[in-house]
Amino acid sequence: MITFRTRSRLLDTVGPLALLGLAGCNTGPKAEPADLIIVNGKLYPGGGAPTAEAVAVRGNEIFAVGTSAEIDTHRSEATTVIDAKGGTVLPGFNDAHVHFLSGGESLDRVNLFDAETVGDAQQAIRDFVSSAPDRPLVLGRGWLYGTFPGGLPTRQQLDEVVSDRPALMECYDGHTVWANSKALALAGITRDTPDPPNGLIVRDAMGEPTGVLKESAQGLVNEILPQPTHEEKLELIKKAIRRAQSLGVTSVQNAGMDPDEFELYAELERRGELDVRMYAALSAPPGFSEEDAARYEELLKLHPGTPLLKTGAIKMFADGVIESHTAAVLEPYANLDATGIPNYTVEDMNRIVSMMDGKGWQIFIHAIGDRGIRMALDAYAYAAEAHAPPARGRRHRIEHIEAVSAADIPRFARLGVIASMQPFHANPIPNVLEVWAVNVGAERASRAWAWKSIKDAGGRLAFGTDWPVVDLDPRPGIHTALTRRTLDGKPEAGFVPEQRLPLEDVLDTWTAGSAYASFEEERKGTLAPGMLADLVVLSTDLFVAPIETVKDFQVETTVFDGRVVYSRGNGAASASP
């Protein structure tokens, strides 16, 4: 026993010395060669300050971080050298909340996110139709409630631009769809169609459908959509991967998919084409049963997880959204005598959460209104009472958290629940100031997207975009988190400005915070020896830029798994936010 210990200690000290001696034989001290180095950067390893200039990579791992001179000693003839030219070097962005396949689909649809008026939206649709006049169906997404007088569009407004074929325009939040008359007719929706459970066919004073379908009522028209084939879906995902790479996003976390979609990523991984790290939460709708759980456990057994693809999480939807009054709130909306629509009963949510917690799964719950958020926290507290935590610990999450009750802010830290938030949702455009804030009323709006309060109370944050709800580009959301202003600087005082975060916190949340949220902080989210070589080189030094201009960086180079997968000179330029 003693001999063994002595020997091992001896090896520990002699090993490196012997290596140094060997290297020093004939060419002087020579460092081990790198496959790739990045030099002359402002390297931010995570957790406080940019402390280095350069990094060396071998295979798919970082093996040294230091000054440019230190790292240059690892250069050999075969080394790929990237000159960061003074730009910031960060761990790759990790988007903690996306819908990746829908994101890929959105790249092929009319984008209404920038439309500020009905006329803008109609023009964007007209332009899209004339660019591809043969489409049998016109699909779009991204419109905002605040764009339309009264907060909702009408089928007549859509008929004015597309009347000869069905047109469906999904709201940016995915909770409402705007259909033209042709689409309603094809789906058989008339004044006599009843509202489906958890859904609403909006009707005018005469009882006629207006063309707006909320929540599950969207399913009535979605049935007329042609389903992409298996190969088309793989292509959409590959398109989404290229988009991610061009934005410096190297990891994504999918907030809800079915097992069939999971198999698409597994197939790409087998083909060596999954060039983004995917963490997948599988959907667990109301009534999710032991049998459903058994199917997910089977899938997890087949796919226990690799550095590229893993699951082990479920996604639930506690409520809807504030803009359409479907988020569950404790007190009625300020402008409507209603408290929203929780999707699960308390008993059903507690049962599902406790069942999956007991099996060691992580749980994501979409919860936006203060009642939805409280239901989710209560369900996590209920599960914590019912079982001991699994070996890896509990890291349950709440997604969105738009209007939290003051009493619930400290519960995130107390219960170890991660606040997974999407800063650009708080972008204070008219949709937020004139629809969102008016719906919840001033008191609740004073805690709008309260990431700083949750963090100050000891809670952990993860950031993302909710792509395609907003674009996958992290820059606009970084700007919102830093300034609480729009991209053109409004309102000057900021929207609930006490929720601003310093740059280091914003970057840490979008990298290390997100990595923690998927149990992967040991492999990614910071730059240190042994970490996966997922890096992004930016065009500017974020740490000297005035806060208003931080968002103006370009992604120069994206390194994924040790390989350059995007460089601005060669790939499609990443546009301004």
Ligand SMILES: [Zn+2]
């Ligand atoms: Zn989402």
